[in-house]
Amino acid sequence: MTTTLTPPEQPAAEAGRPSRRGPGRRGPKRRVPKAARAGGQRHAGPIAYAILALFTLGSLFPLVWTAIAASRDNQRLAETPPPFWFGANLLDNLETAWTDANLGEAFLNTTIVAGIASGTVVFLSTIAGFAFAKLRFRGRGALMLLVIGTMMVPPQLSVIPLYMMVAELDWTDQLQAVILPSLVSAFGVFFMRQYLISALPDELIEAARVDGASSWRVVWHIVFPAARPAMAVLGMLMFVQTWNDFLWPFLVLTQTGNPTVQVAVAGLGRGYTPDQSLIMAGALLGTLPLLLVFTIFGKQIVGGIMQGAVKG
Numbered sequence: 001m002t003t004t005l006t007p008p009e010q011p012a013a014e015a016g017r018p019s020r021r022g023p024g025r026r027g028p029k030r031r032v033p034k035a036a037r038a039g040g041q042r043h044a045g046p047i048a049y050a051i052l053a054l055f056t057l058g059s060l061f062p063l064v065w066t067a068i069a070a071s072r073d074n075q076r077l078a079e080t081p082p083p084f085w086f087g088a089n090l091l092d093n094l095e096t097a098w099t100d101a102n103l104g105e106a107f108l109n110t111t112i113v114a115g116i117a118s119g120t121v122v123f124l125s126t127i128a129g130f131a132f133a134k135l136r137f138r139g140r141g142a143l144m145l146l147v148i149g150t151m152m153v154p155p156q157l158s159v160i161p162l163y164m165m166v167a168e169l170d171w172t173d174q175l176q177a178v179i180l181p182s183l184v185s186a187f188g189v190f191f192m193r194q195y196l197i198s199a200l201p202d203e204l205i206e207a208a209r210v211d212g213a214s215s216w217r218v219v220w221h222i223v224f225p226a227a228r229p230a231m232a233v234l235g236m237l238m239f240v241q242t243w244n245d246f247l248w249p250f251l252v253l254t255q256t257g258n259p260t261v262q263v264a265v266a267g268l269g270r271g272y273t274p275d276q277s278l279i280m281a282g283a284l285l286g287t288l289p290l291l292l293v294f295t296i297f298g299k300q301i302v303g304g305i306m307q308g309a310v311k312g
Contacts, residue, residue: 063287069280070094077276093281097268101255101282106264107289110243113175113260117182118238122231124184129192130223134205144193150186159251166252173257178249182242188234195230196223236297240290261286 071090072083097103131137132144162181171177200223208218224231246262253259255267265282268275 066280066284066287069277070284072277074273074275074277089277090281093277094285097265097278097281097285100278101264101268102259103261103264103282103285106259106261109175109258110260110262111289113178113182113249114239114242116179117242118235120183121185121188121238122235125188125192125234126223126227126231127219128189129194129196129227130200130219132189132193133196134200134202147186147189151190156247159248162248163251172252173254175258177252178245178260181248182245185238188238191234192227192230196227199230200226232297236294239293243290 067090068083068086069077070093071087073087073089076083076087132140132147166172166177204222204226205218208222213221244262245260246266249260249263250266253263255263259267265279265286268279268282
């Protein structure tokens with residue numbers, strides 16, 4: 001006679017639980033952050049805000065120090081330690097710098113030079129970038145390497161032959177001597193090519209070709225709208241670079257003829273003892289238009305970059 005042993009009955013509470021052994025075993029339950037459960041975003045902590053504040057103060061310090069130095073007199077700036085708060089001579093120094101350096105004419109000249117140069121660079125760089133990115137022609141790779149190779153040459157090496165050319169054309173102390181060398185940019189061509197490679201689909205160009213669109217129509221109605229965010233960024237970079245250019249305008253322009261802002265500011269405070277407060281006042285006046293332009297168009301540029309980065 002054999003006896004069959006039966007396991008004891010499990011309690012009802014444990015009957016529905018999966019066994020801790022075998023493939024049915026479940027791992028530990030993960031805790032989901034409250035922000036993730038609510039669909040929100042994680043906020044930066046105090047350390048991140050402290051680091052951002054330090055970087056912000058470091059970026060603003062040169063501008064703030066320029067304004068402080070422009071509000072003092074030259075004797076106070078020579079003392080040790082230097083002043084770290086605003087004085088009472090800011091308006092007087094700004095008025096003197098504006099009059100002595102003829103900054104009104106200098107602002108007009110620099111606006112003309114920077115506007116023409118940046119607009120032409122954006123237009124030509126977009127067309128050239130589209131050709132290098134989407135068109136197929138013989139020698140495309142070699143020409144692109146040549147364009148990139150020109151970026152490796154220091155611009156100081158071309159000053160002497162360029163000055164000889166300008167002197168031969170009798171363009172010294174004229175704005176075209178500053179405008180013409182700035183009409184093309186190898187960096188602009190490379191920048192627009194890299195952007196259009198990913199931002200402009202080949203199917204869109206092929207569809208326009210099938211509809212009978214010419215090359216210029218493709219550029220005007222397809223390439224320019226697609227490249228608008230990059231064109232805005234390149235235009236801002238070229239405008240700032242041309243506005244701040246000093247070496248070449250200083251060589252071909254005079255402070256009494258057709259000066260740009262940087263050339264005009266370079267003539268301030270001359271004498272046996274340079275007036276540093278007057279120089280700082282001129283530098284502050286020369287920086288304000290750039291801050292104004294970025295304040296007006298900075299949001300549109302950043303928004304255009306984000307719009308161009310989103311696909312769909």
